[in-house]
Amino acid sequence: MAEITITINGEKVVAEEGRTILEAAKKAGYYIPTLCHMDGLKPLGVCRICVVKVDSASGLIPACNTRIYKGMRVVTEDEDILSARRSVLRLILSNHPNNCMVCEKNGRCELETLAHKYLPAGEITSDWGRAKNNYPIEDNNPLIEWDRNKCIMCSRCVRTCNEIVVRGAIGCDTVKGFTAIADIPKDKDSSLADCELCGQCIAACPTGALMGKREKLCGRSWDLKKVRTTCPYCGTGCNIDLYVNPKTNRVVKAEGSKEGPVNWGRTCVKGRFGYEFVHSTERITTPLIKKDGEFVPATWDEAYDLIAGKFKEIKEKYGPDSLGVFACSRSVNEDNYLLTKLARAVFGTNNVDNCARVCHAPSVAGLSAVFGTGAATNSFDQISGGDVLFVTGSNTTEAHPIIGMNIKRAVKNGAKLIVADPRRIEIVKHADYFLPLRPGTNVALFSGLMHVIVKEGLHDKKFIEKRTKGFEAFSKNLEKFTPEYTARITGVSPSVIVEAARMMGEAKNLMIYYSLGITEHAWGTQGVMSLGHLALLTGSVGRPSTGVNVLRGQNNVQGACDMGALPDIFIGYQKVADPAVREKFGKAWGAKMPETVGLRSTDMLDMMADKRIRGFYILGEDPAHTDPDISHIRKNLGALDFLVVQEMFMTETAKFAHVVLPASSFAEQNGTYANGERRIQLVNQAIPPLSGKENWQVICDVMERMGYDGPKYSHASEIFDEMTKVAEHFIGGCTWEGLREKGIQWPCPPGSKGTATMYTERFSPHPDGLGIFTPIDFKEPSEWPDSEYEFILSTGRRREHYNNGSMTRRTGIYKVWDHETVEMNPYDATRLNIIDGEKVRVVSRRGEVSVKAAVTDKSPIGTVWMSFHYQDALTNLVTNSTYDSVVKCPEYKVCAVRVEKLG
Amino acid sequence: MTVFSTWGTDGPSGAGAPISFSQDMPIRALMGWSGLIISDESVDIVDMTREYAARARAESCGQCFPCRMGTEEMAEIMERICDGRGVMEDIDRLEAVAGYVHESSRCDIGLTSPHPILDAIYSFRDRFVEAIREAKPVPRGEYVCQVTAPCISACPTRVNIPGYVEKIRMRHWDEAIKIVRDTCCMPGTIGRVCVKDCEFKCKRGAIDEPIAIRHLKRVAADMELKAGGASVPEKPLKDEKAAIVGAGPAGLSCAYYLGLKGYRSTIFEALPEPGGMAAVGIPDYRLPRDILRGEAAMVEAVGAEIRYSVKVGEDITIPQMLEQGYRAVFIAAGAPNSSAMGCEGEDAGYRGYMPGVEFLRKVAFGEKPLSGRKILVIGGGNVAMDCVRSARRLGFTDVNLLYRRTEKEMPADPFEIADSKDEGVKFHTLVAPVKIHASGGRVTALECVRMILGRPDASGRRKPIPEEKSNFLMDCDAIVPAIGQSCEVDRFAPEGIGVNKNRTLAVDPVTMRSSVPYIFGGGDCVTGPSTLVAALAAGRRAARSIMDYLETGDSAPRPEDWLDKAVSSLSRPGHSDDAPFAVLTHRHHPPMTDPETRIHSFAEVEGCLSPAEAGQEAGRCLRCYRIAIAALR
Incomplete structure (x- = not known):
């Protein structure tokens, strides 16, 4: 865009052509008040508080939706403009409630701020004699409270819901004129019926008309401490602001971070409302040692001694390759990096993997084959x-x-x-x-x-x-x-x-x-x-x-792979098979690197039964819930000589552990995540770890007890610094501070600013720089419906839940989907005489699970669908553990089942 | 006589445009977007101001803050005064609020509605003071109100254009189409072929380009088809039924609006096809027949019966209709006959010569009425364009259009002219036919004369005058004159009925009633060849009069007709007609099949904007709504 010169309040200002007066003035440092305007929404120009004067027009012109032109002369404030601003504020206040004292928005309310700025003190509370509205407060939404009496009809929530979320749960078209008010769209019978609970309308509301129900009375806005961090849910990597009440040291609210380079303030239901698990009473906060089948609280020292002793014993007796590590796609890069060190430098094995194995390992292999990375x-x-x-x-x-x-x-x-x-x-x-x-x-x-x-x-x-x-x-x-x-x-x-x-x-x-x-x-x-x-x-x-x-499923599954939590590679996709690489890491980590490529997690789990794997360390993963055919997994985990699980909650997998170590949640950690677009972003500690130790401290302690003399870190950033040195070609150009604003998209070698678009010149990881076409034939899935198991079962995720549900089931979101269902087509349901909501049994060759039927034409005829988020209905008892031929990823998406009526 | 006017001024002078309403118009005073006009001094200006403020409040859409809250405030103050509860400060407050709404609102409702209110306060402040001092309720008068916009006023059907455009912006397709159908029952047809007077009056056009009003209507109609078609409301049936002559746009429109109110009707149609000239005059590449048939089916669904291939006057007469129980007759027979060129040889029956109307009709029924390589079409209207473009599709490789004035004077839609040129049609202007040359009963050439433009004639266009000794021959295989159409209503209308000089039916322009009380007329057979949209409007207006007649035995203009007429006569001067600060935008153009492909078939040329594009296009609307109320005698 060309730059043009305009005059604002007598001062010459250079601005991009096509910008609005508001944008140009803001850039030049002139304040213009706004109400209906919000960054990210198309300007609407309805509140008219942003009016300014422009030389060639006789009236007042809204600044938010008027574009500048060359030589335009703008006045942002004079007596006429102030008078117009006062007029609109008086009109708004004429029927706005004056109960700011009990309004959650007090202190952050934009109307309140403007009223105090522009109106004489006496006028703010005096009304023009009109009765206040008396709408009932809508509270049948599980998470959002809607007090329309405080609505000023700026339509920011409506536009957010329609322009940004493209959901249309709120409209403003049912009535017109003075009684116009944000409302449910026509043909919906209840308030926010179509709402997906992303909470963005709350963030958009300038007043207290829309508020989060569970955030009420958690502290006044000016008392809360804001900490920007990265969302712990899916691989999108949204930035969120956690609000901490310093008096209680509790996280009381989360909002989308307006500066977040991925989400620009947007949130989904989990990012917005999914923080409550942090303070769940079910959190494990001290080490637990299993004695006679029962977990007993123990001191860190007791736990460490037991762990170090047992692992050393197994290593000495059965060799390093009888040990294995399951790294964590949900925890920070630093933890994963240390876990690869634990496996390779301390255990002396390449038996380290992460749960990408059961989701996106084919992506890593497939995309590498074609593009190189x-x-x-x-x-x-x-x-x-x-x-x-x-x-x-x-x-x-x-x-x-x-x-x-x-x-x-x-x-x-x-x-x-x-x-x-x-x-x-x-x-x-x-x-x-x-x-x-x-x-x-x-x-x-x-x-x-x-x-x-x-x-x-x-x-x-x-x-x-x-x-x-x-x-x-x-x-x-x-x-x-x-x-x-x-x-x-x-x-x-x-x-x-x-x-x-x-x-x-x-x-x-x-x-x-x-x-x-x-x-x-x-x-x-x-x-x-x-x-x-x-x-x-x-x-x-x-x-x-x-x-x-x-689209990566877990917040840091990209990072866990990047860190080398895979049996054949080190951090930055450096190959274990390469002696030079092994030597480099041997030097860096002060130990000889094992030569043979390690076992994949799915293989390791299989080998537990015949005792080829005897000792295992798991951080934050729950294969006994999320891996396919879990009867089989349970048998294998039960056969281990020694299992350490570092976890926040007593998951299905933790139940098999000999020692459970407390894990810290995202809110308690410093570190980095890499999202699905390869962006490494900071995770910032909002509250001290409930157990007293961050994960990396625990891993370091375990390594030390096992006799490893590694570097002593005082902060996660020091681990990150070490990572940039051992993977220079990959993230050598990153610094901890450099990640603070927008993160960095790898590859980022020294001197680089990161890579938004890959392969602009060549497919560089391939020696000749060319993309590779490989002829591929079609192959049928391994299990196909037959007369006994007539349906295809496919599994997947729900918006309101995450993975094994250990986090989301402990938040207010849980109410929205509190039980597992099996979705089936009305045709199939009718044929089997099953009605919506009826409890049925889903049976495969491997197991069965009882759930409610949801009859919906979302499912095609012959296919049923379930999620896998519920501990009380383990879908993976049913699924098939047939693996992908190349990388051993299980076939979760297709298995044959039958659906039986109960009773 | 106007005794006081502020129309078009910005002050209390009373020196506004001296607009007077004709004697037969019973208007005592009018308050509107540009001021106040009083013909009868006894009108209660305070009460009228209350009514106007109430109307403004009712019309405020509620989006921009000043108008939403300001019109509420104004209406409330006026209500208070007229209830006898006013206080003196109310006048100043009203003035302040009105001033604020006037300067800060977003669209014309807020920008203009304070205007007459302020005029009333400035000019008649004493009456407001008096009303407050008396502290007694002010007697309520009776008023009629019209909410219009430049585009609405330009459209014969008065369809609420900003209304449906806004619904399209919000993607409420069903509501958009419902608004169109309220006054215009063939959205799919008119959305394709309307002459779109509205777009010429669109205020957006003064800033950048007018809104694609016509096309948006088509998008809404297409979306409805996509969603499975329109649903027909249930309503109680009435006993009375009407006969309609002609299933063209006027006839279908009349039947539709009768049907909506439960009146059954029977349409007698000479062709085996609904749509009249829209079916056999507009080629399929502009208006696919399925669209027309679908909309005719909709008319049948609301309660009309269409009898095809029935010639009124031959197969059934109007007296026979009465005998069969029809209590009113609507004549909408169209103007299906071609006008003569006044050119030697045109009556000789040569092969290769065929009037445009006949040519298009045959093409419409799938025939190939003319053949050869080179064709000449004479005329500059839309029918001529339809003829050349159809000829191109029939395989004529050398298609020529002859017009006696210049391209500037051509009555055809400029888009049609451009599309014809894209398809390879050659234009010859300032040329008039003189004589048809033939050999063996078959045309071989047309003798023409060159023209020059003289002084403007009655139509305002410069009159073409033949240039002496400029005759020349144009070889050709076919000649199609398309210079006009005519009708002959007197052929089947009852004797003694009022007929105009050009053999059109004489009717009252408001009620559409002829000199025979039970016979009504509309469309081309009343106006001579005119637009499709005018015919739709006439049909609807006639339906209303017919219902009046069936219920009361009479049909007369209603108060709102007078206001409509008055409003139509008011131009709207003043500063707010120019809007220099609206953001410059570009009109969305629908996709078109490229000329190379389209000349090989009669498949529709114009595509449909995507819903997203339509939404963006609709977002360009400035919503130039404005309100007028009148106090009647």
């Missing part, structure tokens, strides 16, 4: 620039709500959306094309789409020629995937395949988003590779707003 290629904020978005195997609006909102908003602003998913998930409502494929047929569908693109000549020939190899054999292999052939496998109509493929082929910027629906299959790595091929084929990688973007 196993991570998302682009940034989340580039979504707005994509003209065609392809979302597949991702229930984005539930599992990654902020990304889902961004996608919905892009579509609202004109982008096209193609969704391929077996279920009619929420985002399908916004899609131009919906490809409802049979579960487990991803590779066939993607091949079919690419067949059409190649056949119609829509592929990017220049890109393919210059930057890829292997296209010829690859395109030959595509030949058989005609739309008709593909349709027979996938169940998607040939014409839809053709039209969707054309839309992708003709896209300027095709952005691909996928998640576990692609990876958690026996043919998962191949599915990921196919998406990589699709990007290469259309030249949609290496530029902003393109690429293959994997």
